[in-house]
Amino acid sequence: MREFLHVDGCADAGLFLMQDHEADGRINIGLAQDISINDLAVTVAWIAVFEGTIEHDRSKPDDTPHKLVDVQKLSGMGSRTRIDLDTGIRSTYD
Numbered sequence: 001m002r003e004f005l006h007v008d009g010c011a012d013a014g015l016f017l018m019q020d021h022e023a024d025g026r027i028n029i030g031l032a033q034d035i036s037i038n039d040l041a042v043t044v045a046w047i048a049v050f051e052g053t054i055e056h057d058r059s060k061p062d063d064t065p066h067k068l069v070d071v072q073k074l075s076g077m078g079s080r081t082r083i084d085l086d087t088g089i090r091s092t093y094d
Contacts, residue, residue: 001034006088028069
């Protein structure tokens with residue numbers, strides 16, 4: 001499972017934080033939603049109208065199973081990411 005963030009969403013959050021918002025410590029920026037690599041590949045294939053097959057090399061070792069950031073501090077400050085994964089993939093593909 002991985003979390004992906006469109007660069008414009010990251011930039012928006014950075015600008016939000018630079019506009020008179022004070023917070024102690026680190027602030028995570030993310031969507032707080034993760035997706036499996038397989039589901040990501042299927043989504044990209046659907047958006048790109050890919051008609052081939054998606055194959056997995058199961059001989060490769062697994063990586064960290066879960067990477068999801070805690071965005072409660074940023075959300076509590078009123079910031080919301082405006083670009084969901086499908087929209088981000090579509091705009092990148094286009």
